[in-house]
Amino acid sequence: MSSIDQVFADLRAQNRKAFIPFVTAGDPSLDVTSAALKELSKRGGSVCELGIPYSDPIADGPVIQASYTRALQRKIKLSQILEMAGKTTPEMSAPLVTMVSYAIIHRHGTEQYIQDAKAAGIAGAIVPDLLVEESGDFAKICQANDFSLIQLVTPTTSRERAMRIAETSTGFIYYVSVAGITGERTQLPPDLLDNVSWLRSQTKVPICIGFGISQPEHVRTLKKVADGVIVGSAIVRRMGEIGEKSEEQVIDEIGDYAETLIEALNE
Amino acid sequence: MNPASESVGTASANVPDATGRYGAFGGRYVPETLTRALDQLAVEYAKAKADPAFQAELDQLLQDFVGRPSPFYHAKRLSEKCGGAQIWLKREDVNHTGAHKINNTLGQALLTLRMGKQRVIAETGAGQHGVATATACAHFGIPCVVYMGEEDIRRQAPNVFSMKLLGAEVRPVTTGSRTLRDAINEAMRDWMSSVDTTHYILGSVVGPHPFPQIVRDFQSVIGSEARVQSLARFGRLPDSVVACVGGGSNAAGMFYPFIEDKEVELVGVEAGGRSDGAGDHASPLTFGSPGVLHGSYSYVMQDDDGQTCDVHSISAGLDYPGVGPEHSYWKDTGRVRYTDCKDNAALDAFDALASCEGILPALESSHAIAAGMKVAAEKSSDQIVVICLSGRGDKDAAEIARLKEERK
Ligand SMILES: Cc1ncc(COP(=O)(O)O)c(C=O)c1O
Numbered sequence: 001m002s003s004i005d006q007v008f009a010d011l012r013a014q015n016r017k018a019f020i021p022f023v024t025a026g027d028p029s030l031d032v033t034s035a036a037l038k039e040l041s042k043r044g045g046s047v048c049e050l051g052i053p054y055s056d057p058i059a060d061g062p063v064i065q066a067s068y069t070r071a072l073q074r075k076i077k078l079s080q081i082l083e084m085a086g087k088t089t090p091e092m093s094a095p096l097v098t099m100v101s102y103a104i105i106h107r108h109g110t111e112q113y114i115q116d117a118k119a120a121g122i123a124g125a126i127v128p129d130l131l132v133e134e135s136g137d138f139a140k141i142c143q144a145n146d147f148s149l150i151q152l153v154t155p156t157t158s159r160e161r162a163m164r165i166a167e168t169s170t171g172f173i174y175y176v177s178v179a180g181i182t183g184e185r186t187q188l189p190p191d192l193l194d195n196v197s198w199l200r201s202q203t204k205v206p207i208c209i210g211f212g213i214s215q216p217e218h219v220r221t222l223k224k225v226a227d228g229v230i231v232g233s234a235i236v237r238r239m240g241e242i243g244e245k246s247e248e249q250v251i252d253e254i255g256d257y258a259e260t261l262i263e264a265l266n267e
Numbered sequence: 268m269n270p271a272s273e274s275v276g277t278a279s280a281n282v283p284d285a286t287g288r289y290g291a292f293g294g295r296y297v298p299e300t301l302t303r304a305l306d307q308l309a310v311e312y313a314k315a316k317a318d319p320a321f322q323a324e325l326d327q328l329l330q331d332f333v334g335r336p337s338p339f340y341h342a343k344r345l346s347e348k349c350g351g352a353q354i355w356l357k358r359e360d361v362n363h364t365g366a367h368k369i370n371n372t373l374g375q376a377l378l379t380l381r382m383g384k385q386r387v388i389a390e391t392g393a394g395q396h397g398v399a400t401a402t403a404c405a406h407f408g409i410p411c412v413v414y415m416g417e418e419d420i421r422r423q424a425p426n427v428f429s430m431k432l433l434g435a436e437v438r439p440v441t442t443g444s445r446t447l448r449d450a451i452n453e454a455m456r457d458w459m460s461s462v463d464t465t466h467y468i469l470g471s472v473v474g475p476h477p478f479p480q481i482v483r484d485f486q487s488v489i490g491s492e493a494r495v496q497s498l499a500r501f502g503r504l505p506d507s508v509v510a511c512v513g514g515g516s517n518a519a520g521m522f523y524p525f526i527e528d529k530e531v532e533l534v535g536v537e538a539g540g541r542s543d544g545a546g547d548h549a550s551p552l553t554f555g556s557p558g559v560l561h562g563s564y565s566y567v568m569q570d571d572d573g574q575t576c577d578v579h580s581i582s583a584g585l586d587y588p589g590v591g592p593e594h595s596y597w598k599d600t601g602r603v604r605y606t607d608c609k610d611n612a613a614l615d616a617f618d619a620l621a622s623c624e625g626i627l628p629a630l631e632s633s634h635a636i637a638a639g640m641k642v643a644a645e646k647s648s649d650q651i652v653v654i655c656l657s658g659r660g661d662k663d664a665a666e667i668a669r670l671k672e673e674r675k
Contacts, residue, residue, distance in 0.1 A: 107573030
């Protein structure tokens, strides 16, 4: 059983839901990223997502894109990110997964990427631009290495296709709440709960919902159907306030923010 | 997946396969959200292609609205100046809106209507694709938003003005290098949130399947006409065919109908920029490596982490770090020879065509003229070199004046 499977097995046994925070690697620095990951894990994050900055992200909204641009302007390299992860994961109870473009994985070499990620204690990958049709070879290597490949289902995915994606997804299924890019939203689409419930009835793989989620109210609604929620832009936006505020203060605030959402998830 | 090596030496017109692969290249590397729209587009396009009424409507438009067939022109004085083969120009510059881009936008606008979508978005670098999209949308009464990098807005002011006059909204893109590549990112993002109602009229043979195929097919009218015109004029095919490569649509359209004619040499010309150093040019086929950008697998300018490199060209339409996947396939199979042309050589070619023939070429096309003149110079006077004159240079006049001032 992979470490992510273990997390969901434990949560289910306790009738609890997963809180999955996202931070961008290297914004504002890898040291701060490391501190944020440790804090989020300590405050009860179930799995943590580490965004690998990419020059041409298509699925990301302005907040995450800007954080990628800032990180890349500091000439951050994949090797440094993995090195930071390697030092951080031993101090985290939550498994770490990367959100990474296939452009980066391909360039690094698929086999090599998984070897290096695993060596850094990373448990899986979300590859937003690798569709189920194109992921066969990569999925095989992931499987052989007990490395989770978390696939995405969106509101535009047909049910037949969602089943195919569910079959190949390991760790959990990333259910994208909206047809659109990442970013905080006030309202969630009305048919979201029905769509997730349907998928819930089709697969045993945990389903976590992401994109647009930022408020305790969202979390209370979604926990009825989902195994967890993923929160990105709301955290990345707060990280962007470092400078106006001190690192310690912002990391503390992010921890507090995570806790309010975790409370709402499990109340 | 078919590794590139398997296809080397066997370039054929029978690509892409059902998954959108050209040998190893192409495919679809996009967020899941876009797959439904891409599937719909592929299905609808296949139906349209098989529907004689669709082709008839497009042909009629190309004739009456665009002015096709475009002339096939013997550049006598330019040929004399080169002192080699006879240079003939395929005159896409005299098309309505001044470039080859209109061939594709009318086709895709018809597809938009077939799919029942009510809004169009597009990206543009030189502005020619933006103007062509705005024109097609005005013709059909479809609302249109064009994404354009701020740097390109500066370089291509006349086209920005035209787009607005045609009723399009031009949205400045301020991220990244503020050029074509960032405009594509923004258009894709818009499309992510609007796929149900919006068609994205992509402007070159790039992007996820089925775009490279659709754009190539719509642009193939260039090569098909040139082929017929060659046979009519000379009773044979040309010796060489030359075209510039940004994303690669005018070149793909020019080359594709000649792919099986192995006796015809095909030459694609990338933007050589200021120098061969990274960041100084826009020549992924010459200096890049296979990777993923904007939804497909092709040659790209990338660093050792897979981050897209900044590129440079004096020509906004060639200032792009990627290239269409079919060109990558043609490169690896050896069917097309790719070369590059430096900024200064393109400016000289601009002057040569202006002074010898009374034609102001687009800066993009000036790259093809420069390389075509070289090809011609090495041949004898009974040989024929056809150059695709992809667009006219009015849009570049102010930028050229500025560049000449800089060169002084
Ligand atoms: C006149 C002209 N030629 C060529 C190009 C390059 O595009 P492509 O390589 O897709 O033909 C452009 C792009 O804007 C253009 O305006």
